[in-house]
Amino acid sequence: MERRKFIRLVGGGIVVAATAPMTGCSLSSDYPDKAVEAWGGPRNEVDPRRYALAFAITAPNPHNIQPWLVDLKESGVITVMTDPDRILPHTDPFGRQILIGHGAFIELLVIALASQGITAEVALWPQGELGPALKDWDSRPIARLTLKNTGAVNDPLFAHVLKRHTPKSDYDLGRKVSDQTLRVLMASVTDKAVRVGGTVTPADLLPLRELCVKSAQVEFLTPRTVLETLQLLRVGPDEILQHRDGLAINTWMARALSTIGLFDRSTPPEKGSQAFKAMMAQMEGNSRTAMGFVWLSGKNGRSDQIHAGRAYVRLQLKATELGLGVHPMSQALQEFPEMAAHYASAHQLTLNRPAPVTPDDETLHMFCRLGYAEKPVPATPRRTLAAFVQA
Numbered sequence: 001m002e003r004r005k006f007i008r009l010v011g012g013g014i015v016v017a018a019t020a021p022m023t024g025c026s027l028s029s030d031y032p033d034k035a036v037e038a039w040g041g042p043r044n045e046v047d048p049r050r051y052a053l054a055f056a057i058t059a060p061n062p063h064n065i066q067p068w069l070v071d072l073k074e075s076g077v078i079t080v081m082t083d084p085d086r087i088l089p090h091t092d093p094f095g096r097q098i099l100i101g102h103g104a105f106i107e108l109l110v111i112a113l114a115s116q117g118i119t120a121e122v123a124l125w126p127q128g129e130l131g132p133a134l135k136d137w138d139s140r141p142i143a144r145l146t147l148k149n150t151g152a153v154n155d156p157l158f159a160h161v162l163k164r165h166t167p168k169s170d171y172d173l174g175r176k177v178s179d180q181t182l183r184v185l186m187a188s189v190t191d192k193a194v195r196v197g198g199t200v201t202p203a204d205l206l207p208l209r210e211l212c213v214k215s216a217q218v219e220f221l222t223p224r225t226v227l228e229t230l231q232l233l234r235v236g237p238d239e240i241l242q243h244r245d246g247l248a249i250n251t252w253m254a255r256a257l258s259t260i261g262l263f264d265r266s267t268p269p270e271k272g273s274q275a276f277k278a279m280m281a282q283m284e285g286n287s288r289t290a291m292g293f294v295w296l297s298g299k300n301g302r303s304d305q306i307h308a309g310r311a312y313v314r315l316q317l318k319a320t321e322l323g324l325g326v327h328p329m330s331q332a333l334q335e336f337p338e339m340a341a342h343y344a345s346a347h348q349l350t351l352n353r354p355a356p357v358t359p360d361d362e363t364l365h366m367f368c369r370l371g372y373a374e375k376p377v378p379a380t381p382r383r384t385l386a387a388f389v390q391a
């Protein structure tokens with residue numbers, strides 16, 4: 001007899017789902033090939049800027065929102081701008097995380113240009129900085145990269161760009177992260193504007209794991225912040241291919257629920273609902289299998305945020321080389337009022353300081369769990385290269 005089970009849904013409904021697979025459609029949870037084609041690298045790009053761009057669009061970025069735009073109209077120059085429609089006003093009200101994503105993108109551009117013997121001089125904010133609040137943001141560029149054929153030396157991290165992925169699954173509790181590995185990882189941060197810290201000491205891990213769980217609870221129970229995430233979920237091949245961004249889910253179960261209209265992304269899940277429990281179970285699994293933590297901090301001006309992003313992607317590339325997982329757990333770092341207590345704890349536990357008040361105060365920019373993923377980490381979707389180039 002067919003085994004069945006009940007599934008409670010985000011909106012609170014219940015559906016009976018066969019555990020036997022559906023027939024007549026692919027059950028693979030892999031993302032559609034076209035959506036992840038960026039990870040195959042550049043295709044016949046003659047312009048060295050477009051060649052570099054093909055690598056840069058794989059940069060890590062918050063919620064995979066891919067906020068980058070480039071202008072290539074001026075010869076020998078790449079002008080980087082931010083897409084005003086790609087922001088996270090509730091979980092990232094000051095655009096700090098968006099600019100970290102830009103830092104990662106700029107660093108990959110620089111590394112991929114160097115692989116072609118080209119040095120990029122990076123001038124940040126050529127027309128002045130973006131304002132402190134998202135509502136003040138305008139079209140002024142983030143950076144102007146001027147390219148020079150200098151015979152630049154290849155960066156060893158270039159070899160890992162197309163292998164870098166963020167592991168969002170539980171880590172192997174049987175594999176510790178050694179002090180030596182943590183030291184090697186931390187040594188990848190050489191930018192003087194960025195400070196790196198970390199721990200693999202078991203006694204330190206408990207409060208940091210707890211911080212991850214508690215801060216996730218706040219994000220999931222605050223209607224506007226959880227909705228921001230739910231609305232960036234892309235469920236099933238059609239949505240994934242249509243958007244090629246956001247948080248992609250392609251399990252057959254989620255697809256089945258979505259097809260029959262029972263994957264509700266318009267209502268915040270209530271505390272105690274099955275949907276809330278399912279979201280928390282994932283966060284708890286991730287948090288409780290953290291075998292170490294690493295963090296980046298610095299001042300909190302607009303350029304500092306870019307520096308943090310440049311350092312972060314280098315750190316994640318180094319982790320890729322080491323076979324180690326680095327997974328940001330950003331909930332406690334988010335600057336919305338309901339998170340304030342955890343924001344303060346995060347600063348106290350990692351930097352031994354109170355929460356920053358001004359942009360000159362030391363601010364936690366990235367906070368990540370470390371460990372070894374139990375299974376291969378999938379590449380996430382990216383839009384086409386053309387989508388990032390402003391005509």
Ligand SMILES: Cc1cc2nc3c(=O)[nH]c(=O)nc-3n(C[C@H](O)[C@H](O)[C@H](O)COP(=O)(O)O)c2cc1C
Pocket residue numbers: 058059060061062063064097098100101104164165166167168327328329330331378379380
């Ligand atoms: C500033 C920043 C914050 C992030 N915060 C989180 C987070 O809280 N949780 C998470 O699962 N991933 C987080 N990520 C990772 C992104 O979700 C990931 O980079 C994106 O989905 C693309 O996937 P990829 O890194 O595997 O290419 C963050 C990345 C950046 C740059």
